Amino acid sequence: MKAKNLILLTVIIVSITACNRKNNGNTDNTVIVNIQKLEKLSTSKNLSVSGNIEGNKTIRLGFLVAGKINYIAAEEGQTVKSGQLLASLDPESYEIAKDMADANLNQTQDEYNRLSRMYESKSISESDYVKITNSLKAADAQQRLQNKNLKDTKLYMPLNGVLLKRNAEVGEIINSGMPLFVVSDIYTVKINASVPESELHYLQIGNQAEVYVSSLASKFEGKVTEIGSAADATTRTFSVKIELKNPRLLLKPGMTAEIQIPTNQTEQSLTNPKW
Template sequence: MKLISSIKNAGGNALIISMISLLLVACGNQEEKSENITEQIIRVKTEKLVSTKTEQDLVLSGNIEGNATVKLGFMVSGKISQITFVPGQTVPKGSLVASLESTNYRLNKQLADVELSEAQDQFERLKIMHAKSSISELDFTKGNFALQKAGTQQKLAVKNLQDTRLYAPISGVLLSKDAEAGEIISAGTPLFVLADIKKVKVSALVPEGELKGLRKGQSADVEIEALGRHFTGTIVEVGAVADATTRAFTLKIEINNQDLAIRPGMIAQTRISSGNFRKGINVIPECIINEPGNQSYVYVVDLKSHRAFKRKISLGKMSANSVEILSGLSASETIVISGQTALNDGAHIKIDQ
């Protein structure tokens, strides 16, 4: 009986030892698989950074203005009878923009004509009598003054009648109208805004620290986002006096607008070459990865360990082919330019030549 018990115990121990061995082998295999996953090598392309010179441009935002802008209104009061243009239409110089009901002014002019004729007839009689010394010098002078007064009143009546018709003093585009037909208006009230936009101007404010180097005749690149187009402009005015509040100077840039696509009130962004350069680093846009919150980063390569590490960067001037790096990188470092989307921080890499 003791012998059988010993054999059973020996068999049980062997079974336990076998199970432990199997568990150790399984754990070893799992660790080996995990290690293989962790040490996966990712193929990338890299580029060594070099210092470059970047031109410092002055970038300003401004509003579009017409080359000449005129506010129009009637010189006499009355009821508007007609408006011939609507905002957005091109108005040729000398065109009738609007007119007033003119009946009262025509009657006033007719009355003035009659009074002038009467005064002229009276004065002709006085001249004959004055030549015969039949009237005093005082009566003759009064008759002359009466004729002049009637003539002046007649001219005023003619002018008032003419002023019931409003004509365009320049060629341009009607930007706005603040009245409708049938409305009664007062003399001198601005009702229409007309602008010559064959040439337009960008009006922008320049900080006093950026004023140095700007001059009339200097070229500027103008982007109008609403049109999706770039234009070449010329500086035509550099303010001589700073704004008392902002301490900024007014800068005006003229742009040709023959197709009349640019309209006053549009927002424009201007870029003006300053002629100054600074040393910096530029990279291709494709190597930059953007995170939520406008945070950008690249992968920097450690050539000794063959690993890539995530590095936050600050971006500067952008173009189609390069992005200026303001901080985060230095010359002679190597960055990943292809394959970076498959990387994580500290990833093991192999560089493709």
């Protein structure tokens, strides 16, 4: 609250007491008048909005190769750390393919070494030398591909966060590229809110915000980090994002929140200091 200024305004509070008593045949009506001065009160104007909580960063994960799932590390709602093994596929067929690629590369390397010496002594033609050189490159590429495929049978967490959704079970055979898991960084969360066009001028990046989450019966501190540059064509509102730190992971995606954002505007009202 800002400083109070006396205003030259009086309010008359009238209490009328009617005493219907007979005194020599006369009725005594008494009127009591109480005159008080009101004060002018300036208060900061808050912008009130509501919105839904979402993770700071949400990612859909899947395997780059097909196969049979043999391990899943977490259930929905559990926290997972960056670099943690989230799931894996049965690697047997990929191990066999890698062993075959290793053997082919070794054999091709030996053949390349032998023909290189012959080429230096001009015992083979240049075309034969180019052919074995290309074969060696192909064998090397195949070996690297099979090695990568084997590594891709393991799926690691790319961030610290929570497993929001799990669309797979151990024993299930999946194709490459299928979105199997949804993970989200909720150590920092954001609230998506909509602000009417008429109130947008009250906001700016960096505004502090007080956030109340009814499901937790708790208040949190946040700040405005994004303000939309274009209005929604249907609602004529602008998207605003409020960011909050969430170290204890109390705030979950999907929760609703009520937000109070102080502005640099004030509202005037009258008050009786004795009330």
